[in-house]
Amino acid sequence: MTLLDVTDLRVSFPTEDGLVRAVQGISFTLDPGQTLGIVGESGSGKSVCTQTIMGLTRGAQISGTAMFEGRDLLTMGDNDLRKIRGAEIGMIFQDPLSSLHPQYKVGWQIVEMIQAHEDISTKAATKRAVDLLRLVGIPQPDRRVDDYPHQFSGGMRQRAMIAMSLALNPKLLIADEPTTALDVTVQAQIIDLIERLQAEFNTAVIMITHDLGVVADIADDVMVMYAGKPVEFADRRTLYYRPHHPYTKGLIESIPSAEGERGRLKPIQGQPPSLIRLPSGCSFHPRCPYVMDQCVTEIPPLRQVAGSADHRSACWLPVDEVGIGGEVDRKREQVALARRGTLAAESSDVIDSVDVPDGSAADVPADVGADTTTRGRTQPLASTATRAVRARTGQPAPPARPQRRGATATEAVTAAPVKKAAPKTSAKKAVAKKTVASKTAGTTAKKTTPRRTNSSQNGSTS
Amino acid sequence: MTAAQPEVDHAGRDVNTQAGDVLLKVEGAKKYFPIKQGIIFQKEVARVHAVDGVDLEVRSGETLGLVGETGCGKSTLARLIAGLYPMTAGTVSFDGSDITNLSRKKMRPFRRDIQMIFQDPYGSLNPRRRVGSIIGDPFDIHGVADGAERKKRVQELMEVVGLNPEHFNRFPAEFSGGQRQRIGVARALALRPKLIICDEPVSALDVSIQAQVINLLDDLQNEFGLTYIFIAHDLSVVRHVSDRVAVMYLGKIMETGPVDDLYGLPRHPYTNALLSAVPIPDPDRADSRERIILRGDVPSPVNPPTGCPFHPRCPKAQDICVQEMPPLEPVFVDPPTHRTACHFPVPEGEDISQCTPGIDQSGTGPLVGADLSAITTGS
Amino acid sequence: MTLIAADEVAEQKGGGGKDPQPTKAIEGRAPLQLAWARLRKDKVSLACLGVIVLLVLVAIFANQLTDLIGHPPNEQYRDEGLQPNGLPVAPSSFFWLGGDEVGRDVLSRIIHGARVSLLVGVVATAFAVLIGVTIGTMAGYFGGVIDTFLSRTMDVFLSFPFLLFAISLVAVKGASLRISIFVIAFFIWANVGRIVRGQVLSIREKEYVEAARSLGASDLRIMVVDVIPNLVAPVIVYSTLLIPTAIVFEATLSFLGLGVPIPTPTWGNMIATSQSTYLQAPWYLLFPSLALFITTLAFNLLGDGLRDALDPRAARVLARK
Ligand SMILES: Nc1ncnc2c1ncn2[C@@H]1O[C@H](COP(=O)(O)OP(=O)(O)OP(=O)(O)O)[C@@H](O)[C@H]1O
Ligand SMILES: Nc1ncnc2c1ncn2[C@@H]1O[C@H](COP(=O)(O)OP(=O)(O)O)[C@@H](O)[C@H]1O
Ligand code: SF4
Ligand code: SF4
Numbered sequence A: 001m002t003l004l005d006v007t008d009l010r011v012s013f014p015t016e017d018g019l020v021r022a023v024q025g026i027s028f029t030l031d032p033g034q035t036l037g038i039v040g041e042s043g044s045g046k047s048v049c050t051q052t053i054m055g056l057t058r059g060a061q062i063s064g065t066a067m068f069e070g071r072d073l074l075t076m077g078d079n080d081l082r083k084i085r086g087a088e089i090g091m092i093f094q095d096p097l098s099s100l101h102p103q104y105k106v107g108w109q110i111v112e113m114i115q116a117h118e119d120i121s122t123k124a125a126t127k128r129a130v131d132l133l134r135l136v137g138i139p140q141p142d143r144r145v146d147d148y149p150h151q152f153s154g155g156m157r158q159r160a161m162i163a164m165s166l167a168l169n170p171k172l173l174i175a176d177e178p179t180t181a182l183d184v185t186v187q188a189q190i191i192d193l194i195e196r197l198q199a200e201f202n203t204a205v206i207m208i209t210h211d212l213g214v215v216a217d218i219a220d221d222v223m224v225m226y227a228g229k230p231v232e233f234a235d236r237r238t239l240y241y242r243p244h245h246p247y248t249k250g251l252i253e254s255i256p257s258a259e260g261e262r263g264r265l266k267p268i269q270g271q272p273p274s275l276i277r278l279p280s281g282c283s284f285h286p287r288c289p290y291v292m293d294q295c296v297t298e299i300p301p302l303r304q305v306a307g308s309a310d311h312r313s314a315c316w317l318p319v320d321e322v323g324i325g326g327e328v329d330r331k332r333e334q335v336a337l338a339r340r341g342t343l344a345a346e347s348s349d350v351i352d353s354v355d356v357p358d359g360s361a362a363d364v365p366a367d368v369g370a371d372t373t374t375r376g377r378t379q380p381l382a383s384t385a386t387r388a389v390r391a392r393t394g395q396p397a398p399p400a401r402p403q404r405r406g407a408t409a410t411e412a413v414t415a416a417p418v419k420k421a422a423p424k425t426s427a428k429k430a431v432a433k434k435t436v437a438s439k440t441a442g443t444t445a446k447k448t449t450p451r452r453t454n455s456s457q458n459g460s461t462s
Numbered sequence B: 001m002t003a004a005q006p007e008v009d010h011a012g013r014d015v016n017t018q019a020g021d022v023l024l025k026v027e028g029a030k031k032y033f034p035i036k037q038g039i040i041f042q043k044e045v046a047r048v049h050a051v052d053g054v055d056l057e058v059r060s061g062e063t064l065g066l067v068g069e070t071g072c073g074k075s076t077l078a079r080l081i082a083g084l085y086p087m088t089a090g091t092v093s094f095d096g097s098d099i100t101n102l103s104r105k106k107m108r109p110f111r112r113d114i115q116m117i118f119q120d121p122y123g124s125l126n127p128r129r130r131v132g133s134i135i136g137d138p139f140d141i142h143g144v145a146d147g148a149e150r151k152k153r154v155q156e157l158m159e160v161v162g163l164n165p166e167h168f169n170r171f172p173a174e175f176s177g178g179q180r181q182r183i184g185v186a187r188a189l190a191l192r193p194k195l196i197i198c199d200e201p202v203s204a205l206d207v208s209i210q211a212q213v214i215n216l217l218d219d220l221q222n223e224f225g226l227t228y229i230f231i232a233h234d235l236s237v238v239r240h241v242s243d244r245v246a247v248m249y250l251g252k253i254m255e256t257g258p259v260d261d262l263y264g265l266p267r268h269p270y271t272n273a274l275l276s277a278v279p280i281p282d283p284d285r286a287d288s289r290e291r292i293i294l295r296g297d298v299p300s301p302v303n304p305p306t307g308c309p310f311h312p313r314c315p316k317a318q319d320i321c322v323q324e325m326p327p328l329e330p331v332f333v334d335p336p337t338h339r340t341a342c343h344f345p346v347p348e349g350e351d352i353s354q355c356t357p358g359i360d361q362s363g364t365g366p367l368v369g370a371d372l373s374a375i376t377t378g379s
Numbered sequence C: 001m002t003l004i005a006a007d008e009v010a011e012q013k014g015g016g017g018k019d020p021q022p023t024k025a026i027e028g029r030a031p032l033q034l035a036w037a038r039l040r041k042d043k044v045s046l047a048c049l050g051v052i053v054l055l056v057l058v059a060i061f062a063n064q065l066t067d068l069i070g071h072p073p074n075e076q077y078r079d080e081g082l083q084p085n086g087l088p089v090a091p092s093s094f095f096w097l098g099g100d101e102v103g104r105d106v107l108s109r110i111i112h113g114a115r116v117s118l119l120v121g122v123v124a125t126a127f128a129v130l131i132g133v134t135i136g137t138m139a140g141y142f143g144g145v146i147d148t149f150l151s152r153t154m155d156v157f158l159s160f161p162f163l164l165f166a167i168s169l170v171a172v173k174g175a176s177l178r179i180s181i182f183v184i185a186f187f188i189w190a191n192v193g194r195i196v197r198g199q200v201l202s203i204r205e206k207e208y209v210e211a212a213r214s215l216g217a218s219d220l221r222i223m224v225v226d227v228i229p230n231l232v233a234p235v236i237v238y239s240t241l242l243i244p245t246a247i248v249f250e251a252t253l254s255f256l257g258l259g260v261p262i263p264t265p266t267w268g269n270m271i272a273t274s275q276s277t278y279l280q281a282p283w284y285l286l287f288p289s290l291a292l293f294i295t296t297l298a299f300n301l302l303g304d305g306l307r308d309a310l311d312p313r314a315a316r317v318l319a320r321k
């Protein structure tokens, strides 16, 4: 059974500088024992996404659903949420300093947390706290339970945080950059611990990180985020070896190779955009080496691509152009060149002028971009259902307007045979899904909403 | 760093023969920070052993990578070299002259030759000053150029580091992290220094931006024949940029050598652990390698362990390690350039995660995740 | 299909994406300019600023104003200004805010009182800021023995018995405007000094200070170029909050007869003299007190607004809660 099913989650913050659209339409499902990695640059909305699921974003405008064991976390009352938080869903925060209360002893905080959810004597709870601290590698745990957080080093504080989040054996562990503030040797300990935990208790994990290495190590599936949107979703092997989205490809190429080759690195040009003034069409287009005219005007939907059964990407490049290096890159370039007109040519000049980071643009009014209009009328669930029906009944998709998009749809159907990512979907279904996805791409391709076809079906069938 | 000719470093010299002259020599460098207590009369109650006897040589035109975990003394060593802290002991000589603890005045000419790039792109630029005046600071302080001439040179520098020269009137807040780091680079470059100490120049940047800055530093080295000391905790970045690498732990150098030797055949148990812990962005390789999981954290530098500072966590530690600090010297068949400070260096092919220490390490902390029963007793 | 087409038009229009104007518009905007832009959106602060500007104008043009009213502040109107039984007259068309115990126009006196209050408030604060910033910067920047010495000195000033000192000083030197300013500045500079020292302690650790040092900049240059400009925001906020303190100090001194010597009108001495007749002539107590209250409030609210405008993050956090 699906543990967590997030559908079209959108979060924005009204600020005096304009509306910050931190998350714009995230959908995913998570089964017990699975690890979902979320990667993206800082400010891409990773933390906001999970904090919203946990009911921790204040003053935000939130839409979508996040069903945890059949109950929607987003509409749940504070009391119910508090019961789930900590007990059912554990959370490790990015900043270990701010997540422990400085005025209380570490042990007391763990005991408090256990007793809030379980009817257990203080003595027994304290013993558990000591065991937990030992579990996460704190020396002399029976003495250190009586320490205050400031007496712990940064690494120890993060360990204590982890001990606390594990205390009640949560079904889901959300780890928001748990190791970013830590040294590699400690990071290795923590990752190892999380892996053991999963093996033992079948805990599901959402691992947020900007380190592609961490994700390659422990994630089953990976979601890549850019400027508040999921741009690519795949199992980790597909993502690393057969990425479709130029941003994912760029990220992988920009890190120094593990073999220590000393050639020039291949950075992604430009800067991440301000979430208040997103570029039109594909948010990545000012930085994308393959930008085409279509990218400047139309928002690419998250659609099925050829890497594997569950591989989705939000990019207008043909769906079978997956992979890194020589041949594929050349093909991508050819396609892009063929479809590049004046719009795309101009867009590369933008790199220099979009360099104003968030916040400094204090008085730039939030422009009423394409996205606002689209979002107003998007009914993700309903439209998914309609499309699914249409696909099954074989009703022809409405003719795609621009020629290119028609072509894209065909490519999707004839995509390369797929390697199955997870044992949850049958091959038949995968094909069916792919058809749906490609139809989708052909019909309502310009909506921002990622297609939920795959995940929702997974949810109902597994 | 040119891929085409791996035998030749960026300054066009043959790496293997180490042709460059010694530009910087650090001998026995120590820096202890006193910890003081008291309201009116401050008494020294303890000392932080931030840098504890470091010997280092940097040849002109090369990049020396300095890696190590938080608090091991990398930044302190960098600041000692730049003359920002007085040294507790040891000497630094630059280009043949002794620059140890020089007075501010005598140090001034050397400041033009030794520059720094800092880690925090937000903290290293004064938020109240315009970028043009920040980059022009070196000219101003050293009285090199004035007025229109200074502006021209500032704009040239901005161009060199890939910033729009028309933005010289902006404030740092109007730039992104990567661009701010470029401003820092421009400032460091202004006086055409010989040595630039880069203190974690890319650690605070996003991956996609890191590569931009690394490439920029690389280009500048080629163009101006710069020598770098490159500090980072990301071992892959260090591997990419460095010709030689030094691994630090608790204020001491544990292992040093040419980059390929050190990464290819790490001799020190700590280097082995460090390398095995680096996440590999490649699923197949990540699955196939064995991580060495160490016990505990890096100990506090206030009371560093006796003997070899790594002994409380080292899988190969024996009694002698507790008593004696091993010398930094070539081990086994290593060339004289590859030196290791360990009583029991790791021979080729040994898997140290299988080793058991010959001393009691229980004080360091239990092995993480050894006993999951604390969790089972719940729910 | 028509729907989609229509949307596409909307998208193309809305998402130009590379509109160069906003970039240009914010080019080179100083942090203080941004703060001002933010302050302009804050109605309360703007109103307070308005009140303060008005007060300053009143103080500057006090003579012209009282000429216009026709009642110089020290002119005693024994006939129109006093009731037959010798009590002050109530507000009327002759004395808009009533008269005082010797038949002077309360309005005129409040107008001239504003002069003293603002003058003392601003000048004393300016001195305090000057001394406080200098001492505080030195203490924070140099640290060590210098810091210990200067910090203890500030502690001494902060724990000095203010009134005893004022009384003895006036006893020796006689009351005057200068003495008032001196006494007040003497007592409030240490507040500034402490705040500044705290700020400098953190600025000193910033990497840009280290960068300046690594370039070979002198301590003086670092203090002037890198440290002090970063004190502007907190100092502006703090002095805005300090001015009303100084004004109240001045009123207290005047109230006790230690301030500006009579017959110069000050709000403090007006409140003091109104004490004897406040049952019969409440307006005489009310209006000077009100002037003092409004002034203090305006400065305090403006100070809070400035704090938010200069530190947008704090403001946003507050707004979210
Ligand atoms: N409470 C808030 N009010 C306004 N904007 C916010 C708020 N919280 C987050 N944001 C904005 O939302 C965006 C996404 O933030 P988030 O913290 O999720 O990024 P992230 O990917 O986790 O980055 P990092 O790696 O730096 O933590 C950012 O632009 C951030 O400034
Ligand atoms: N000014 C200082 N006073 C006291 N301790 C310091 C000071 N600067 C650094 N240290 C300590 O010295 C050690 C080494 O610091 P540092 O060189 O900054 O580490 P790294 O750069 O490797 O992270 C740390 O334990 C740190 O806390
Ligand atoms: S949609 Fe276009 S701009 Fe966006 S990533 Fe794909 S090719 Fe690049
Ligand atoms: S074997 Fe001994 S000397 Fe070598 S690293 Fe381990 S503890 Fe240090």
Ligand SMILES: [Mg+2]
Pocket (backbone or CB within 6 Å): A046, A047, A094, A176, A177
């Ligand atoms: Mg985050």
Ligand SMILES: [Mg+2]
Pocket (backbone or CB within 6 Å): B074, B075, B200
């Ligand atoms: Mg450092």
